Amino acid sequence: xxxxxxxxxxxxxxxxxxxxxxxxxxxxxxxxxxxxxxxxxxxxxxxxxxxxxxxxxxxxxxxxxxxxxxxxxxxxxxxxxxxxxxxxxxxxxxxxxxxxxxxxxxxxxxxxxxxxxxxxxxxxxxxxxxxxxxxxxxxxxxxxxxxxxxxxxxxxxxxxxxxxxxxxxxxxxxxxxxxxxxxxxxxxxxxxxxxxxxxxxxxxxxxxxxxxxxxxxxxxxxxxxxxxxxxxxxxxxxxxxxxxxxxxxxxxxxxxxxxxxxxxxxxxxxxxxxxxxxxxxxxxxxxxxxxxxxxxxxxxxxxxxxxxxxxxxxxxxxxxxxxxxxxxxxxxxxxxxxxxxxxxxxxxxxxxxxxxxxxxxxxxxxxxxxxxxxxxxxxxxxxxxxxxxxxxxxxxxxxxxxxxxxxxxxxxxxxxxxxxxxxxxxxxxxxxxxxxxxxxxxxxxxxxxxxxxxxxxxxxxxxxxxxxxxxxxxxxxxxxxxxxxxxxxxxxxxxxxxxxxxxxxxxxxxxxxxxxxxxxxxxxxxxxxxxxxxxxxxxxxxxxxxxxxxxxxxxxxxxxxxxxxxxxxxxxxxxxxxxx
Amino acid sequence: xxxxxxxxxxxxxxxxxxxxxxxxxxxxxxxxxxxxxxxxxxxxxxxxxxxxxxxxxxxxxxxxxxxxxxxxxxxxxxxxxxxxxxxxxxxxxxxxxxxxxxxxxxxxxxxxxxxxxxxxxxxxxxxxxxxxxxxxxxxxxxxxxxxxxxxxxxxxxxxxxxxxxxxxxxxxxxxxxxxxxxxxxxxxxxxxxxxxxxxxxxxxxxxxxxxxxxxxxxxxxxxxxxxxxxxxxxxxxxxxxxxxxxxxxxxxxxxxxxxxxxxxxxxxxxxxxxxxxxxxxxxxxxxxxxxxxxxxxxxxxxxxxxxxxxxxxxxxxxxxxxxxxxxx
Numbered sequence: 045x046x047x048x049x050x051x052x053x054x055x056x057x058x059x060x061x062x063x064x065x066x067x068x069x070x071x072x073x074x075x076x077x078x079x080x081x082x083x084x085x086x087x088x089x090x091x092x093x094x095x096x097x098x099x100x101x102x103x104x105x106x107x108x109x110x111x112x113x114x115x116x117x118x119x120x121x122x123x124x125x126x127x128x129x130x131x132x133x134x135x136x137x138x139x140x141x142x143x144x145x146x147x148x149x150x151x152x153x154x155x156x157x158x159x160x161x162x163x164x165x166x167x168x169x170x171x172x173x174x175x176x177x178x179x180x181x182x183x184x185x186x187x188x189x190x191x192x193x194x195x196x197x198x199x200x201x202x203x204x205x206x207x208x209x210x211x212x213x214x215x216x217x218x219x220x221x222x223x224x225x226x227x228x229x230x231x232x233x234x235x236x237x238x239x240x241x242x243x244x245x246x247x248x249x250x251x252x253x254x255x256x257x258x259x260x261x262x263x264x265x266x267x268x269x270x271x272x273x274x275x276x277x278x279x280x281x282x283x284x285x286x287x288x289x290x291x292x293x294x295x296x297x298x299x300x301x302x303x304x305x306x307x308x309x310x311x312x313x314x315x316x317x318x319x320x321x322x323x324x325x326x327x328x329x330x331x332x333x334x335x336x337x338x339x340x341x342x343x344x345x346x347x348x349x350x351x352x353x354x355x356x357x358x359x360x361x362x363x364x365x366x367x368x369x370x371x372x373x374x375x376x377x378x379x380x381x382x383x384x385x386x387x388x389x390x391x392x393x394x395x396x397x398x399x400x401x402x403x404x405x406x407x408x409x410x411x412x413x414x415x416x417x418x419x420x421x422x423x424x425x426x427x428x429x430x431x432x433x434x435x436x437x438x439x440x441x442x443x444x445x446x447x448x449x450x451x452x453x454x455x456x457x458x459x460x461x462x463x464x465x466x467x468x469x470x471x472x473x474x475x476x477x478x479x480x481x482x483x484x485x486x487x488x489x490x491x492x493x494x495x496x497x498x499x500x501x502x503x504x505x506x507x508x509x510x511x512x513x514x515x516x517x518x519x520x521x522x523x524x525x526x527x528x529x530x531x532x533x534x535x536x537x538x539x540x541x542x543x544x545x546x547x548x549x550x551x552x553x554x555x556x557x558x559x560x561x562x563x564x565x566x567x568x569x570x571x572x573x574x575x576x577x578x579x580x581x582x583x584x585x586x587x588x589x590x591x592x593x594x595x596x597x598x599x600x601x602x603x604x605x606x607x608x609x610x611x612x613x614x615x616x617x618x619x620x621x622x623x624x
Numbered sequence: 625x626x627x628x629x630x631x632x633x634x635x636x637x638x639x640x641x642x643x644x645x646x647x648x649x650x651x652x653x654x655x656x657x658x659x660x661x662x663x664x665x666x667x668x669x670x671x672x673x674x675x676x677x678x679x680x681x682x683x684x685x686x687x688x689x690x691x692x693x694x695x696x697x698x699x700x701x702x703x704x705x706x707x708x709x710x711x712x713x714x715x716x717x718x719x720x721x722x723x724x725x726x727x728x729x730x731x732x733x734x735x736x737x738x739x740x741x742x743x744x745x746x747x748x749x750x751x752x753x754x755x756x757x758x759x760x761x762x763x764x765x766x767x768x769x770x771x772x773x774x775x776x777x778x779x780x781x782x783x784x785x786x787x788x789x790x791x792x793x794x795x796x797x798x799x800x801x802x803x804x805x806x807x808x809x810x811x812x813x814x815x816x817x818x819x820x821x822x823x824x825x826x827x828x829x830x831x832x833x834x835x836x837x838x839x840x841x842x843x844x845x846x847x848x849x850x851x852x853x854x855x856x857x858x859x860x861x862x863x864x865x866x867x868x869x870x871x872x873x874x875x876x877x878x879x880x881x882x883x884x885x886x887x888x889x890x891x892x893x894x895x896x897x898x899x900x901x902x903x904x905x906x907x908x909x910x911x912x913x914x915x916x917x918x919x920x921x922x923x924x925x926x927x928x929x930x931x932x933x934x935x936x937x938x939x940x941x942x943x944x945x946x947x948x949x950x951x952x
Contacts, residue, residue: 105675
């Protein structure tokens with residue numbers, strides 16, 4: 045497939061490679077932050093070429109740039125593009141039996157816009173006064189020219205605008221595709237949970253990403269054209285601008301973004317838990333409904349980010365209630381997953397381990413988030429590393445593990461080669477454990493009062509004793525970085541030497557495995573499948589009896605009870621065989 | 625909109641961003657003392673200044689940065705070439721060493737922090753500060769006022785006693801600090817001390833020696849478009865029992881990475897007393913009174929500063945106020 049192909053699988057691969065590249069860059073930046081907290085002001089080996097004045101040590105301006113760029117790259121250029129751009133683009137049309145996305149050229153354009161944004165982000169590292177350094181949220185007045193005058197901040201703001209445009213485009217594309225392009229028989233009740241997750245997240249993309257684009261565009265006008273939308277004090281002198289307005293706009297996008305990232309992950313966990321427990325997903329409708337409830341509530345909880353920003357305390361109470369309510373549908377989903385696992389015949393494959401890891405880290409992240417949803421506990425915790433630990437567990441660790449669950453699961457379909465299971469399991473397990481070490485350390489430091497973003501926390505007497513804790517956390521972080529080598533080795537080895545994947549290695553019934561070739565050709569299916577059942581038809585007694593296996597394809601007719609052998613033969617020819 | 629057109633629009637938007645703010649170019653700066661600062665140093669200094677200093681001291685060095693509004697004391701305006709702690713006679717251009725000391729140590733109790741930045745950056749930004757005022761091209765910096773050996777070493781109590789006299793009495797080799805700063809002796813004791821030192825009775829019934837009066841300052845609260853002062857502030861001479869001293873830290877702290885001893889603290893007090901405070905009413909005392917009295921003052925002020933925020937200080941203040949009451 046050419047570089048300019050608008051086939052959804054080709055676009056997915058482009059997103060995959062770019063997303064992995066940015067994941068690496070964001071990860072390296074994260075390690076620099078950790079280095080600074082373990083050995084404040086000490087030169088980083090091998091960084092002297094970039095920071096000659098300080099012989100490779102992070103200075104306060106370079107440190108602020110590093111943590112800003114880490115957050116921004118991870119959210120806008122690594123995890124979102126990997127979840128939607130790579131996995132979403134690849135899986136969604138296949139899983140609903142469509143020949144492609146509704147607007148193939150729009151998805152190709154979306155990638156190009158994202159790529160322009162990526163180039164601008166990389167370019168910002170090379171400009172005078174460094175890249176953006178106002179925090180990933182780019183709060184004014186920090187992001188105004190008075191406090192961050194460099195060109196880098198402007199370039200990165202345009203880059204975020206590009207990422208937002210691209211997210212809007214694929215969000216729109218996914219929504220239309222799911223609504224209009226499902227195969228015959230693929231009713232809403234037969235969609236795999238992954239598709240449900242992607243669909244709801246895409247709805248959120250369409251609704252809330254434009255808010256981010258608007259806020260970013262206004263911020264750019266403040267920076268470049270001298271407008272005063274967000275300039276501090278402008279309201280006091282009759283200009284009408286106020287930095288808190290930006291916070292409202294930003295979090296009206298920013299909070300749903302949490303769900304934009306986690307809904308596809310939830311969907312995948314729901315599917316994988318069913319697939320690898322060899323049981324139908326318990327409470328399928330309830331799980332999909334819970335995802336819908338989270339989607340509906342997600343925009344109504346954003347103001348808990350502003351409890352400490354000078355918002356009316358009356359508003360605070362309302363948003364606290366809404367924020368705590370949103371944990372209920374999440375609990376419904378959790379219970380459903382546990383019920384699916386209960387007495388299942390669990391197979392600990394690499395995607396399953398990653399899905400279980402996602403459940404664990406997201407569960408812990410969710411529990412630590414309750415303290416931030418309630419006003420009384422948010423006020424003391426808000427500015428601390430507790431918040432950092434919490435959202436890294438939910439958005440960082442959970443999304444990361446979900447990305448790898450999806451990648452290990454669909455890799456044989458994407459490239460027709462099977463990744464090494466042993467390496468994959470080691471990678472997933474060690475990553476999950478180390479995530480708990482790193483972000484657990486952050487939670488502990490935050491609970492002890494360490495403020496976020498401090499260049500050198502130990503300048504404060506009351507934080508001096510946290511040096512040892514931070515050094516341990518840094519050790520875990522570097523180990524976490526190191527175990528990613530397992531994935532890289534696995535990837536390179538598989539692409540060069542990997543054995544050809546089986547047609548349906550996980551023995552599941554969804555359309556991409558049972559009705560399409562590996563890797564699927566342009567157009568996906570030889571003939572458009574006619575869907576007969578839901579995605580989790582596993583361990584059904586009649587299937588076991590008539591086909592001798594515990595799974596059946598979504599579009600595979602179940603042969604009539606064996607009255608004659610000829611009927612049996614007919615049944616199997618028109619099903620799996622059609623795709624092989 | 626077609627794909628290429630859209631991409632073109634995005635690219636031109638980013639190009640517009642690129643052209644909006646160009647990096648300033650610098651000519652080498654010829655200083656009056658014959659040194660020439662290369663353009664590269666100024667350019668680096670500008671970047672460092674932008675990162676660390678501009679938010680308070682202003683992009684144009686006029687002390688009117690967005691974060692500096694409302695700060696008291698006001699962030700220094702570099703356009704007048706007037707520095708409070710210059711290591712030279714008050715009002716003269718400061719030495720590089722004094723500027724670097726302020727950068728490295730910060731000013732105690734103000735948002736001027738101890739900036740832990742690479743040495744080359746400190747050097748660059750100190751040179752860059754000189755671009756703000758034309759004085760640097762016209763005048764050489766003042767003669768640095770070195771620290772002489774402490775004549776009272778080992779005789780602390782004696783030094784404090786001598787310093788008490790030098791502080792409260794004017795004339796005869798004494799500084800009379802209490803005429804601006806407040807006096808720290810109850811009225812009767814103050815009168816007795818003056819009588820003893822001057823050999824005559826002094827009428828204290830009409831004066832209030834325990835309330836400091838704000839003094840004119842040459843540092844601007846507001847400036848015009850050219851950066852020239854339009855509104856000057858007033859400063860209050862510090863009350864040593866109450867105010868933090870900007871160049872002095874509590875004993876036992878770490879300053880510039882090494883423990884801050886009583887000796888270092890005295891040295892810093894001596895430095896400010898001898899040089900005076902640029903732009904404020906505090907004059908240069910070096911040469912005006914005998915050297916041993918300068919050191920004795922440092923000892924005495926140190927004994928007061930040690931009391932800051934203690935119950936003893938509060939009791940002393942109460943006694944001082946009580947001694948004023950009958951006069952009213």
